[in-house]
Amino acid sequence: MGRSYIVEDDVEGYLSRLCSQLAGPVTGLLIGQSTVQRDFVVMTTRTPQNDESADGGKSVDKEWVSEHARQVSRMLPGGLSVLGVFIISESDAKDTLTTLRQLVFSVENLISSERLWTPADDDVTDCVTLHVNPKTRKTVCRTFDVKDPKSVAKPADWKYQSGVCSSWATVSCCLSVDLMVPLPENMAFTRNMDDCLKEELKVWAQQIERGVCLIDGKKLPEDSELKAGQKKNVRQTISAQLLITPDVQTAADVVQRCGGCVSVRGAIHSRAFLHSNKPKAKLAEKLLKRDIVSTVATRVQMLLEEPQKQNEENKGRKQMEQSCLPRRVFCPVKSTGPLSVCDYQFSDEGLSEMTDRFKEMLDMDAAEEDLDATCEIIAEVIESEATEEEEPAEENEMLDPWRNNYIGVAMATAVALLALAASIMYLSDV
């Protein structure tokens, strides 16, 4: 028995437009929610043009598609995820299926490599592929089980419906984050900080997963059904609370030497969407906790991906730097009821940069007025004690053109970091 995807009407219109527009194969992502009970596809977005591609975008570039998926995945609040890939092409069905299979595995591998939360037993591991023939408009839908490297395509149903998410519920909360992790004694590279912080984030993620989740003030039994979606077209918001207990430290030495420490302190707004087909409390808890972990991990990752200000080794003297994690800004997805996507705004960015990114990544036309930046406030940062007053201005000029091409930043930053690391090795006298 194959899976059955219920798809928002707007997706049909979007795919149709793509069919009539472009020559050459068009790929894109299918976004929605896949649970044991139901599968929904609520949005799609085409893969952005790759200006640097060798053949001008005529062939399908697996890495490019996967990188797009990774970036998009960061922009999806809880409950929404990249479910699969579509391709619009006239090619032979068999070839296309092979391509789709490769894409879906590659996308899933890249996205899951960044995840800090542990997959649950009841997670759906099927990914969906859609092949649309632009001439005949025929669509073929298949699924692959990405947990099984040898899996074969299984047929699946693809049904359009209007108002799929009009009565979906929104679970949200505002959560304090307070992490402190020691840095090892011989602190030569920025890389060390990255690893320490990532390890600590994993521990913190487990703490969140263990936390007690209250829905509307109560601890509900796992299988109890939430009163979501009982009234059509009524927005439903559920407030959630999370109670945590610290990890029990088992290290024998209570006082340890260190080369400093990294802390992340503040609060985040977390949000998850639940389908309206008698969702269970267990699902709400799972999706919200995953969003909490993802939003913090994503932001830390983004901050670490930024080119670091180069500080010279200053032995003995205390150096302290503060950076703001970017704040979360939401953008409603038109005509899909309560759903929204999100992006992260650094303190030196304006809302126009956000709308540009929504257009590039998700092919969404959003105006600045549509954006909701009220959930989080950018905090004040004190002046860093290291001496580099002249540098910030130059750096901003350097960074702006990169920011517009978001994927470009990710790729280029990796190169920059390597260069930086190389130069540090040369300059420092460790």
Add this chain to the structure above:
Amino acid sequence: MVLADSESAVILRLRGPLDLKCQLDCIDEVPMQKAISRTFEALRLQVKSESCVLAVCNSPVLIWPNKSVFEEITPDAPFEDIFQFIQTDDQETSGKRSTKKKNRKGVSTSVINLSLMMEATKPGPASAPILTRTVQKSHLLCATLPMDCAVWSSWSDTIKDGCERLMKALTRQLFEMEKVTLQCMKGTTLRVPEPLHFLLPEPNGLVTVVFPRGEPDKELEAQRRELHGQFELPDNRPFFRRANAYHFPNEPYKDGYLRNPHTVLTHPTLDNGKVYLVQGIYSYHHYMQDRMDDNGWGCAYRSLQTICSWFQQQGYVERGVPSHKEIQQALVEVGDKQASFVGSRQWIGSIEVQAVLNHLLGVTSKIMFVSQGSELASKGRELANHFMTEGTPVMIGGGVLAHTILGVAWSETTGEIRYLILDPHYTGAEDLQVITEKGWCGWKGPDFWDQTAYYNLCLPQRPRVI
């Protein structure tokens, strides 16, 4: 330090970990102490904050004590009401008023366990996080404080009052932990402060003391002496060794042995008679335990094990209960037996029991001899005195049997006597009902003894230490 009310029937116990994390720029004594004190102060503020939550274990009841939010119950309800929410594994009590309230023999104490948690969520909007990176050679203090507070409460106390007392106890415990941490600090070596509860004789009741974890009992004698003075306790018996820690009624013993099966018995009432019992806790050792088939020969060994268990659980010794082989090895070491004795199934008597207690535990014992079983009836006074001053279990061997005497009921005027016997010949499972109903632990009359055989009794003496 809470007074025990003899009518109060419930202990409120709050447990939960608290993170003690502190960056130490300088490890000189004074700055380090200041940094640690500041961290403790921050923790005290944290438990007084509105994010502090008490969760009643195994129930949906949640309490925010610092903002008076009570989930599932009302603050003015009596504590009894909480019991209907608690799900126990015992099917009979689920959902109904618990039978724990009924008195079995003696006061049956119930425990309500609560967990300390912090609410991580708060009203928005959120102030986006800041990442701070400090590069400096320093030290980091990172430990988990095992908070554990217990207060007496009566059934009719309101939930609100009970929670207030628990929160006060929590703050007090943080102060005590700070004191112990700073006192036991040696350079950069710190011991995590650990609370232990002790049930002291009236009027003190249940008392909580913070000790540095990992510090052996023998290093803490000065602290114990001070505590004995503070609570006006005699200075010749231990009350504050780790083994003396109170065992909460709802916690099963991990080793599976029964403790003090005699407490469920109804003691005999004799004309002008009084009951003199063993003081403290022992484990019931008998045939076939520990996968050792000693049926027919091991009774004195088992009685000895029961006695050893008493010395361990009262805190006089740290070593565990010895096995048959270890007992035999000890007798070889003192020269009482040949090497071939080890691994054999030979019986031992009171003299051997005395020798082993001395060699393995450093405990001296008195030997009492009666030439005929009938004479035991006249030993009422001596046995009564033994239980009053030493309170240790007595091993008695004679005829072909060995038993353990846990107490006597004796009338000074009529001379009537009964003996509370723990029988090591039992071969069954640790079933309290079977053991007490079938008399494996029970009161016996003078005719229990072989009237013509001679008997030796080993009366272990309690060491005069704290």
